[in-house]
Amino acid sequence: MLDAKLIRANPDIIETHLQKRNLSGGLDKFLALDEQRRNIIAHVEELKNYRNTSSIEVGRMKKTGQNPEELMGKIRNIGAEIKALDDDLKKLEEEIESILLSLPNLPHESVPVGKSEEENVEVRKWGEPSKFDFEPLAHWDIGVNLDILDFSRAAKLSGTRFTVYKGLGARLERAVINFFLDIHTQQHKYKEILPPFMVTADCMLGTGQLPKFAEDMFKIQGREMYMIPTAEVPLTNLYREEIVEESQLPIYLTAYTPCFRAEAGSHGRDTRGIIRQHQFNKVELVKIVKPEDSYEELEKLTNDAETVLQLLELPYRVVLLSTGDMGFSAAKTYDLEVWMPSYNEYKEISSCSNCEDFQARRASIRYRPAAKGKVQYAHTLNGSGVAIGRTVAAIMENYQQADGSVIIPKVLQPYMGGITRINAENSSNMAIDKAR
RNA sequence: GGAGAGAUGGCCGAGCGGCUGAAGGCGCUCGCCUGCUAAGCGAGUAGACGGCUAAUACCUGUCUCGAGGGUUCAAAUCCCUCUCUCUCCGCCA
Numbered sequence: 001m002l003d004a005k006l007i008r009a010n011p012d013i014i015e016t017h018l019q020k021r022n023l024s025g026g027l028d029k030f031l032a033l034d035e036q037r038r039n040i041i042a043h044v045e046e047l048k049n050y051r052n053t054s055s056i057e058v059g060r061m062k063k064t065g066q067n068p069e070e071l072m073g074k075i076r077n078i079g080a081e082i083k084a085l086d087d088d089l090k091k092l093e094e095e096i097e098s099i100l101l102s103l104p105n106l107p108h109e110s111v112p113v114g115k116s117e118e119e120n121v122e123v124r125k126w127g128e129p130s131k132f133d134f135e136p137l138a139h140w141d142i143g144v145n146l147d148i149l150d151f152s153r154a155a156k157l158s159g160t161r162f163t164v165y166k167g168l169g170a171r172l173e174r175a176v177i178n179f180f181l182d183i184h185t186q187q188h189k190y191k192e193i194l195p196p197f198m199v200t201a202d203c204m205l206g207t208g209q210l211p212k213f214a215e216d217m218f219k220i221q222g223r224e225m226y227m228i229p230t231a232e233v234p235l236t237n238l239y240r241e242e243i244v245e246e247s248q249l250p251i252y253l254t255a256y257t258p259c260f261r262a263e264a265g266s267h268g269r270d271t272r273g274i275i276r277q278h279q280f281n282k283v284e285l286v287k288i289v290k291p292e293d294s295y296e297e298l299e300k301l302t303n304d305a306e307t308v309l310q311l312l313e314l315p316y317r318v319v320l321l322s323t324g325d326m327g328f329s330a331a332k333t334y335d336l337e338v339w340m341p342s343y344n345e346y347k348e349i350s351s352c353s354n355c356e357d358f359q360a361r362r363a364s365i366r367y368r369p370a371a372k373g374k375v376q377y378a379h380t381l382n383g384s385g386v387a388i389g390r391t392v393a394a395i396m397e398n399y400q401q402a403d404g405s406v407i408i409p410k411v412l413q414p415y416m417g418g419i420t421r422i423n424a425e426n427s428s429n430m431a432i433d434k435a436r
Numbered sequence: 437g438g439a440g441a442g443a444u445g446g447c448c449g450a451g452c453g454g455c456u457g458a459a460g461g462c463g464c465u466c467g468c469c470u471g472c473u474a475a476g477c478g479a480g481u482a483g484a485c486g487g488c489u490a491a492u493a494c495c496u497g498u499c500u501c502g503a504g505g506g507u508u509c510a511a512a513u514c515c516c517u518c519u520c521u522c523u524c525c526g527c528c529a
Contacts, residue, residue, distance in 0.1 A: 037486095041486050041498080042497095045497055048497085048499085054510090055454075055508095059510075062454090071509070072509040074509085245446090375482090
């Protein structure tokens with residue numbers, strides 16, 4: 001949410017920023033409603049002041065034996081007027097609120113202006129795209145051949161965009177989850193959280209999924225609750241409506257959760273494989289920091305996400321999103337894109353954003369400065385650290401061998417019980433001793 | 437699901453329908469004092485939204501005692517609804 005006072009004071013600056021995001025308008029209406037609102041406030045507060053002082057006067061008169069009837073009648077009439085004005089005010093504020101809640105965050109000055117992903121800027125590249133001396137397969141073929149991914153039975157259970165992992169496929173997914181969590185907690189000092197996977201509408205409003213993107217989520221029948229589309233939602237909302245001491249900042253949080261997305265409007269995209277699913281696993285990173293630190297923290301967070309790809313020796317690049325490709329809540333976003341042989345291109349595997357005070361204002365996440373001063377909004381950041389399913393797909397594709405087996409990256413082998421390769425013999429993950 | 441108890445400031449804990457945004461205690465901050473430490477003394481210590489401002493500085497108004505309604509000239513205090521927490525029973529993983 002944007003600062004109403006800021007809009008009031010600099011409407012044209014805000015308008016310019018919104019235009020960068022290919023939006024415009026709405027501010028005139030906001031400004032008109034805002035002025036109306038302040039006029040009503042000034043009026044109604046004057047009346048309330050009269051009521052307050054007069055009520056005290058009534059008390060005094062009763063004590064001294066005077067008859068307060070006349071004054072009481074006067075106050076009674078004003079009470080009706082106050083109620084009417086308060087109702088008007090409430091309606092106005094709801095209208096203003098809904099405008100504010102529908103405006104996206106303002107892009108940071110370092111963000112390239114563009115209409116779409118076309119204008120994204122590659123920042124750096126790590127490793128080289130894998131080369132094969134045989135025709136590499138896509139992960140869905142590798143997975144089915146090894147019987148570690150089962151798409152047809154997943155469709156029987158749940159329809160399209162679901163996957164069943166089996167044997168060492170399931171184990172690999174679990175290994176990646178544990179590996180990522182260990183790196184982020186041990187090396188990068190994030191606190192591990194295991195949050196609920198269903199949250200209230202308030203949480204969704206706080207991080208910016210609601211009210212605009214309801215159709216992207218799975219809602220619980222008969223309740224104002226949603227399946228989380230990312231752990232960013234519960235992690236950031238942990239501190240909703242709280243004021244933390246400056247000494248507690250920065251707060252680093254990480255969580256493994258499944259993520260649930262309706263994927264409305266992405267029909268026909270990434271239909272094969274495990275790239276785009278209604279349910280997928282992810283390890284998320286969230287930071288709550290002081291405003292002056294947030295851009296440095298974004299770089300660090302991005303590096304933290306990159307670390308796990310480097311340790312897995314997966315080639316990737318870092319892309320700075322243009323204003324046309326950024327998410328609603330973000331002021332600046334880096335995407336990590338991993339090399340995917342089946343696509344013959346880099347594919348998003350992480351998205352790291354600084355939301356500045358946009359979410360903090362919606363969710364009322366504030367901190368109290370150590371030196372005396374006013375309570376102020378913290379900055380929130382989030383990033384995938386990283387998506388598990390896409391990592392598993394990337395491992396399968398980049399580590400595939402001519403014989404159809406998949407080598408396990410060195411750092412994952414301890415998490416796989418020492419298994420160094422998935423092949424037709426061991427893939428069921430039973431009787432491991434024999435297969436080894 | 438049934439029965440009961442509760443929700444007040446950073447924490448604990450008072451609170452009679454009327455100068456109570458809220459006693460008291462703890463904590464914290466700043467002073468003072470004490471030749472260490474401890475203790476003692478004094479002051480301060482919520483947030484939101486308006487007005488005034490260059491100001492997120494003063495000053496000032498309104499609102500907030502779980503949330504939302506209601507009664508009243510006046511509500512933390514009375515009434516209704518909801519949410520959450522705790523205890524017991526039932527059920528379950």
